[in-house]
Amino acid sequence: MKNNRIMRLLALVMLLAFMTGCNERRGEIGEIAVIVKSTTSDFWQNVRSGVVAAATEYNVNVTFGGPDSEEDYAAQNAMITAAVARGADAIVISAIDYERSADAVNAAAAAGVKIITIDSGVDTDRADSFIGTDNREAGRLAGAAALQAGGKEAVIGLVNCYPASENIREREEALRGYIEKNGGRIAASVSVASDAESAAEGALGLLRENPDVNVIVGFNEWATLGVGRAIREAGLSDSVAAIGFDRNIVSVAMLESGEMDALLVQNPFAIGYLGVQSAVELLSGIKIESKIKTSTTVITRENMFDNENQRILFRLE
């Protein structure tokens, strides 16, 4: 008799477990929250295009957002917390601060949200994958472009935005390593705020204090704009070569007009696309790679309108 009761209970439990199991499986992927450093720059707009492309292709619900400033890690952390509170299934994050973004990300992971990092990593082991530019490779390419523009005697100035970001730090380190090994000299470096004006001021100051600088490198979109603007204002487009990152319409125009000499263009579309794709695969139970490095292309005036580079350099908007 007792045995029978146990059996009945067992049957009931199995039935319930089975029904809930069905419900769970029937549920589609909920929200994938993509949280980036800011939404204004061309770079992040392009990430957004990739995110939207993947969302369309995989039929998933994706939100895209970021703070107004690329330095406002507190606002970004608040967005992470809000996404967790909304019940997001996965967060695709480009962390503003390698260290100060870690707590919010860890808390999200602890709440069961899957974490994919893109573009800039964060100090956590809870992330399932990193997708972004091989920043060391990008740094080396920038170094090579600087040496090509300035020759063996290149005297190089660096303009840097928010070096607490992992990607910027890696680019600079790789560039310094490359220069050390291959000749040239780094005369000065300046840290600026994440907007074109302050970057331009910083670059101008650097050029004034170091008149022997003949190559100047900007490490992200803002710094590059600042560098270009400084060269234009100082009228140095013939004597100082400018190397920059990313592809703001202004910097591309400067490349065409000769004020910039090389742009290292990352693949933000791929970063955004692969970020969402990885999140979808992870949530679908497919094993994903722990690190996907996206390519960096060196664009010069000569190759900027090549068929392939047109597609890399100019976003449909």
Next chain:
Amino acid sequence: MNENSKNSVSRKLKLPTLTTIIISAAVAASVLMTVLPFAKVYTDTVEKDAETALEQSVRQTTKAVEAFISGMESRLSKICGEAAVCDELSEAEKRLAFAARLDDSIESICIYDEDGNMLVCGSSGERELKDYGVNLSYDPELFSRADGYPVSLPHVQTLYREYYPWVVTMVHRESGIFGPDSVCVAIDFSFLEMAEYIDSIGIGAHGYCYIMDSDGNLVYHPRQQMLYSGIVRENLSALTGLSDGTHADGSIVRTLSTIEEIGWRVVGVSYLDEMNSTRDATIAKALVTALICCVIIAAATGILFSRILTKPVHSLIDSMRSFETHPDGYLYSPAPNHIAELQLISDSFGQMTWMIRSLMEKNRREEETLRKTELRALQAQINPHFLYNTLDSIQWMCERGKNESAVNMVSALARLFRISISRGHELIPIRDELKHAESYLIIQKYRYSDRFSYRFETDPGLDDFLCNKITLQPLVENAIYHGIEPLVDEGEIIISTKSDGDDILLTVSDNGVGMTPEQVESLLKKERSDSSGIGIKNVSDRIKIYFGERYGITVESEPDVGTKITVRIPRITKEPGNEK
């Protein structure tokens, strides 16, 4: 039931388990047989649906692109007509700019001479024409075909400073504008709308559309920014050989459709493996569901079976076991059950136990009767030889005038017989048995002419307890024949009774020649061979039959010292019932 068979039973499957397994297997098999054909049909349907969806998407996209192109064409021809009425370049520029601003999809309208020099250009915005760089909107190859309405591949427009929209250029040759020479009117149409349309097409769980031209050049791909970095690959040149229609390539299904006027081809891509995995998951879900249900049903049925079937069977088995261990006192009380067959078995078992018990009872009674008959026959054996000898002795005494001795002898013989007969009772008081032995001794003493003496050392308190009749006499007889007779000196026989706990010990000892251990053994084992009187073994057997194995005779003997035979019997005053 012994250990072995118990083990073999516990190793075998129990009925509920067996039922559960059989039902599970049967249901699982039928589920599989149902689900698998269903899965096949389902698979085909899903694949067909997916193909249909793909073809529909591609057809729609083709139509949309065709509409774009024909829209462009009609606008270009209209603008050509409008431009034709202008005489002045400045006038034309205004009109072109006006036309461009009217239409959101037009970035610029430019007029080139046959050498490719831009004559005039109207822009949709207040934009400053660049004086450096290349003009990607002018493609000599395209312009050479300008008699029709050729369309360029999408490209970046490079006419203006800091403005790089994606456009397709459509060009048409027109004569009679600005003089006698023919000119080419080129419109840069924004490609954005078409790109967004193509971007928005999702096919199935993971599919998309893109456009290539007939030579395998990419026109537009929603993921074109990733095409060259090795993350996404499309083998365009391999597709140029394919005709329009649906082509499966491993897990990838592609549908191609050509836009006739401009030779572009819309390619729809759908991934079968994802459909497969979705399908497999659905089928697995159905299977798991069915199997779980099957197990639950089987378990429930098993429980039900064990209730209605195995419970009575088990109770029957228990009954059988207890019958096996205690067949004597077993009384079968059948448990109620509702299955005719089991009721039949149960009834038969009840019948069987009853029969077996009555057979056993019968058997036991028969055996007992047989034994008692045998014993009576043995008791009867005592008489003839001894009687003859005694009568011979009495005759001899009478002849010699020993009347007194003859009288004693005759009275002793009479007593002997009275006790022997003793109304058929097997058990008699010890007092009578002692008298019986004494009578025998008296007779024998006469016959052996006082060659031995005898003595009783009895406990009078034990006289009223019972013992088997003719127990002592054979022992005395044995003492005389085998102990005293071969002895040269005068012998002595001592008969004693004493109690030993709950038992009584009757002893007959002599100081005769004694026996070797071998002789003792044969004495206890063999029937008497001289066929007169009752043997020691018979005495012992009788005692054991009546009282049990722990009672009986023990012999202690030593050659040249004597023999002591002890009889152990229980202390009883009533003849036990027939059962014992």
